[in-house]
Amino acid sequence: MRNALVELERQHARSAAVGIWSLDRPGEVMDRIVEAELRRHPSSSFLEQFVRSYDTLSEPDLARISDEIDEVISDAENTDADLEALVTRxxxxxxxxxxxxxxxxxxxxxxxxxxxxxxxxYEKLRSLCLDLANNRSEFTEARRLSEALLRTFPELESVAEVLKGDVAALENLDEQQKLQEEYKTLIDACEAAKTKLPTPVSTVLKIFKDTVSKGGDDPIAFNILRDLALHINNDCNDPQTAFKLLDGALTFAGARPPKELRETLEGERAVLHRNWKMSELEKNKGNISAMSKTVDDMLKYARGTDRAELLQLKSKIDQKSNEKIGWWVTIGVIILLVVIFGG
Known part of the structure; x- marks a missing residue:
């Protein structure tokens, strides 16, 4: 008797599934029924039979879709494939x-x-994603495909977190690649300049100005140039050229770095200027006039403690200059008196 009831339930479940499958959008209707029945009676044996029957009926359609997905994967393996169209498909x-x-x-x-x-x-398409990202640097299309997988399979709990990580990583790689392409000319110019001494400042600054004119207040161009300036100062011991690079960037009318970055660059410009002018100051030691002029130049960019120390030095130089002038005035007066009274 029990076996007869089980068989009758199975037949009813199959009949119900066939009825659902005959509708225009069977999956949508079935989804609503399953959701409702899971809330009402999740352990129902009829619901299990119902879902299994529906699953059997859907097998041919799923097989066709799976075959088409295999075709997409195969086509995507060609290096000249239209990946955008294939990922959309x-x-x-x-x-x-x-x-x-x-x-x-x-x-x-x-x-x-x-x-x-x-x-x-999921496994087949994620393999394609990994190939696109790791072997072909096609981060945009790999990200699009990962996003499609995440939208489709949130019910696969073991892979949902993996897909979220994939999407986040690919978004980052995609953004980096786009930035690399956008700033490629400036990056290439700065890298080339590191191997050329003296560095072609005017050439690099022209490319920098063209770049920031297109990119608004984007700080990336400034940091690329900053890296070159620090390399020239630290590795090439050429603070003068490094200073001219940063100064050219900061004084360009179209340059609008964020406030915090501007303050950092201005501080580094001041240090580079001091490094450059200190050797000049040492070379002019003993020449009061030349030292005074150099200190005046240094005060244009000096900040904080450096500025205070330079002001003290300026005061001492001016004092020496006044003493020297006073000595010559005294000599002049003596000569004048000798001329007057000697005559």
């Missing part, structure tokens, strides 16, 4: 897959399982 196929298979995924998730065929589709 794969995303559309995932939507079709989910339209059919979503109710089964939801039911399996509720039972603590992951729907096997969906997981195999």
């Amino acid at each position: 794969a995303s559309d196929l995932l939507v079709r897959w989910d339209d059919v298979n979503q109710p089964v995924q939801v039911y399996e998730q509720h039972q603590g399982h992951e729907e096997g065929r969906s997981k195999r589709i």
Whole structure:
């Protein structure tokens, strides 16, 4: 008797699934039914039979979609493939897959399982994502495909977190690649300048100005130039050229770095200027006039403690200059008196 009831329940479940499958959008209707029944009576044996029957009926459609996904993967392996179009096609196929298979995924998730065929589709397409990202640097399309997988398979709990990590990493790589392309001319010029001495300041600054004119207040161009300036100062011992690079960037009318970055650059410009002028000051030691002029130059950019020390030095130089002038005035007076009274 019990076996007869089980068989009758199975037949009813299959009849119900066939009825659902005959509708225009069977997956959508089935999804609503499964969600409602899971809330009402999740352990129902009829619901299990119902889902299994629906799953069997959907198998031919899923097989066709799976074959088409395999074709997309195969086509994407060609180096001259239109990846944008292929990823769009794969995303559309995932939507079709989910339209059919979503109710089964939801039911399996509720039972603590992951729907096997969906997981195999995920694994195949994620392999394509990894190939696009790791071997071909196609970060944009790899990110788009990962996002499509995440939208399609949130019920596969073991892979959802992996996909979230993939999407975040690919977004970062995609952004870096775009920035690399946007600033390629400036990066190449700065890297080339590191091997040329003296550094072609005017050439680099022209490329810098063209770049920031297009990029507004984007700080990336400033940091690229800053890296070159620090290299020239630290590795090439040429603070004069490094200063001219930073000064040229900061005084360019079209340059609008953020306030914090500007303050950093101005501080480094002051240090580079001091490093340059200190050797000049040492060379002019003993020449009061030349030392005074050099200190005046240094005060244009000096800040903080450096400025205070330079002001003290300036005062001492002026004092020496006044003493020297006073000595010559005294000599002049003596000569004048000798001329007057000697005559």
